[in-house]
Amino acid sequence: MSLFYLDSYTVDDLKEYIKCRDDVSYFSENYLGVKLTANQESAIDLMESSKSYAIETPRRVGKTTLVQVWATWKLTFHMGVFNLSIGVYNSMVARSWQDTFNTFLKNVPKKFSDNSLVTQYESGIIRFKNGNSIRIASMKSPSVWRERSTTHFIGEEAGHPDSGRVYEQNCQDVMPTIDMAGGSFGLISTKHYDSNNLFSGIIRNSRLGSRTIDVLKFAPFSGNINEYTDKGVTEGVNLTGSIGSFLRQEGI
Numbered sequence: 001m002s003l004f005y006l007d008s009y010t011v012d013d014l015k016e017y018i019k020c021r022d023d024v025s026y027f028s029e030n031y032l033g034v035k036l037t038a039n040q041e042s043a044i045d046l047m048e049s050s051k052s053y054a055i056e057t058p059r060r061v062g063k064t065t066l067v068q069v070w071a072t073w074k075l076t077f078h079m080g081v082f083n084l085s086i087g088v089y090n091s092m093v094a095r096s097w098q099d100t101f102n103t104f105l106k107n108v109p110k111k112f113s114d115n116s117l118v119t120q121y122e123s124g125i126i127r128f129k130n131g132n133s134i135r136i137a138s139m140k141s142p143s144v145w146r147e148r149s150t151t152h153f154i155g156e157e158a159g160h161p162d163s164g165r166v167y168e169q170n171c172q173d174v175m176p177t178i179d180m181a182g183g184s185f186g187l188i189s190t191k192h193y194d195s196n197n198l199f200s201g202i203i204r205n206s207r208l209g210s211r212t213i214d215v216l217k218f219a220p221f222s223g224n225i226n227e228y229t230d231k232g233v234t235e236g237v238n239l240t241g242s243i244g245s246f247l248r249q250e251g252i
Contacts, residue, residue: 009111013111017112020076020077020112021077024036024041024044024069024070024073025041027073027076028069028073031107031108031109032069032072032104032107033107034065034069036066036069037061037062038219039057039061039218039219040061040062040065040066040069042216042218042219043055043057043066043188043216043218044066044069044070046214046216047070047184047186050184050186050214051178051179051183051184051185052175052184052185052186052208052211052212052213052214053184053185053186053187053213053214053215053216054186054187054188054189054199054202054203054206054213054214054215054216055186055187055188055189055215055216055217055218056189056190056199056203056215056216056217056218057188057189057190057217057218058190058218059190061218063156063188063189063190064097064100064156066188067086067154067156067188068097068100068101068104069104071084071086071101071134072101072104072105072108075105075108075128075132075134076108076112077112081131081132081151081181082132082151082152083132083133083134083135083149083150083151083152083181084133084134084135084150084151084152084153084154085134085135085137085150085152085153085154085174086134086135086136086137086153086154086155086156087137087138087139087141087153087154087155087156088136088137088138088139088156089138089139089156090138090140091137091138091141093138094124094136094137094138097136098124098126098136101126101134101136102126105126124136124137133149135150139155139156148177150174150177150178150181150183151178151181151182151183152178152181152183152184152185152186153174153178153183153184153185153186154186154187154188155171155186155187155188155189156188156189168198168208171185171198171208172208172209175211187199187202202215203215203217
């Protein structure tokens with residue numbers, strides 16, 4: 001990390017820099033335009049403290065947003081190498097993820113850091129001035145698992161019935177690379193209650209093979225049905241699919 005034009009910093013600039021560096025919620029709300037929920041804050045706390053974690057969420061509660069906020073914050077203030085690989089459901093989601101993330105990067109004040117300056121923007125990967133990178137690809141794509149420069153890995157939608165069964169061995173294979181880099185391995189997904197796949201097993205047993213996994217479940221519904229339902233299912237009736245399953249299993 002490098003402060004951009006350190007000579008021109010005022011005392012207020014430095015105070016603001018330190019506040020953003022130490023408080024991801026403040027940085028997110030004031031510079032990225034995203035007010036993190038309590039669940040998202042708890043998830044980021046775990047992402048910061050754990051080397052191996054799994055986070056279970058309902059649908060439409062900002063899984064991708066929390067990952068993008070965390071990644072932007074890390075790129076701006078992280079000291080050292082940060083090469084993040086993101087596994088998403090398919091290639092179309094990967095392209096959308098990359099485009100949305102790029103808008104976050106553009107909101108970072110360049111006086112904070114030159115870490116977020118993009119030097120190469122191509123399909124599936126963004127490279128930065130300081131040598132860091134973010135790779136976004138389908139969970140089924142070999143490239144997201146075989147990038148040996150990866151220091152951090154996050155798999156989104158790991159609980160999807162179509163993707164959860166195909167990459168247990170891939171998870172095992174990528175972990176030594178992460179361990180050597182001193183980084184972190186994470187899975188963040190909606191739990192599909194009709195599935196018995198890799199993610200379900202991790203959530204149930206807090207393990208992946210011989211490795212202990214720190215598990216976080218988003219807090220149950222409290223007060224606003226919109227937090228846990230898709231658009232069009234906001235009155236608490238006719239709940240179907242994974243949302244309905246989640247709400248019913250939580251006694252909501």
